[in-house]
Amino acid sequence: CGVFGIWGHDKAAELTYYGLHSMQHRGQEGAGVVVSDGRELNVHKGLGLVNDVFKQAKFSEFSGDKAVGHVRYSTQGGKTHENVQPLVFRSQTEGMALAHNGNIINADKLRGQLEDQGSILQTSSDTEVLAHLIKRDGMAINETSITAALNRITGAYAFLILTEDKMYAALDPSGVRPLSIGRLGSAYVMASETCAFDQIGATFEREVLPGELITISDDGITSTRFAMRGQRKMCAMEYVYLSRPDSDVNEVNVHAARKRMGMELAKEAPVDADMVIGVPDSSISAAIGYAEASGLPYEMGIIKNRYIGRTFIQPSQELREQGVKLKLAPVRGIVAGKRIVMIDDSVVRGTTSKRIVHMLKQAGASEVHVRIASPPIQYPCYYGIDMSTRDELVAANHSVGDIGKMIGADSIEYLSVIGLKEAIVKDKTIHQGICTACMTGNYPITEDREQQVVYRD
């Protein structure tokens, strides 16, 4: 998912729309904007792409200079209208809108406790749990009640909360998900990805820190710590495939990191071939890196139909397979008779790679060597990336050699975990711990806080 917030700009709703549009790749199931004019919260949201949801919207009618927005793909909670964010809660005295990227791993337990105490939850989304924790016993919405609520939840989260007259931003104590602060004139801007700042002409100011709670009001911006700062554990998959190449995630440019992943991969897994090709769009940076480091030419061997969304957003395996077919086509004149290194950024279910190897061979490629610019994904993600069951992960149940056979590759190799981390943290001046739990099984956050895994990179 992606979150966006803006405080103190008379075009708040419109800018939120543009910000969300630039983060469309983070979620295509639903989108929403909530605007405050200082007195009340106005909601506009729906299922579908940002453009579809706001097709008829006249932003001049959304009065207010503060807004939060969200693009959703569901990792928790169903794909229904009630779960589209921001979620809005109103009492007689005040209201709040919540936008969340991540996953609360103790949500079920907390939900049970809240229901035992008489709360009625309206959605199946884990985000609603936070709202109820904040408002329990009729507490006012302020730093104190938000801090208390945050201290009861465990997981990976970047939250934006908008009330009539304040905006809050919070990041989990391990800082697994990205969240940055920017400025646009005198306005404050918050976004999951810095590409949203560029989109609206805002400048990056800084990252929200792990365990930090930020409050923005007409008096300015203040910061407190609601939890001891642990070592940052930024999600490796943000760099591998999720974020946009023009974004900087924790001050590391995503395209540059991907390119280094490709370069590392060329060192670790060289192959005698005629050309390197990448699977559009997310693997192109790594393919360029592989080509540069190996000295092989980079070629455009696969074309993407730009009118189709990212395959993984499709809900069922059947639709996913259809989606892949609709999405990619080989460039026959380039690949025929050639030995190809095909770079993909990651393998989850194996659908994409299998289809592409087949496609390239049908187009006449003599050999297809698959090189994956990340390590095998063997463990589920509990932190908000859509890989939550082991069954669907091909590398959880098969050896690398078997995967190669299954997808019909002439050879297959993955980037090592060390290689991946090296590629991300190239600039050692940046204090950067990386979550690689889906590749190593080392989970930095567990439901039972006492069991929290402490390890060093």
Ligand code: 5GP
């Ligand atoms: P597969 O087809 O193996 O299930 O998915 C891997 C491909 O889809 C990669 O090319 C990657 O860019 C993209 N992708 C789709 N969904 C996800 C996801 O949830 N995680 C990762 N790592 N990649 C995904």
Ligand code: SF4
């Ligand atoms: Fe990212 Fe994997 Fe960690 Fe999930 S488990 S947060 S996908 S690195």
Ligand code: MG
């Ligand atoms: Mg891809």
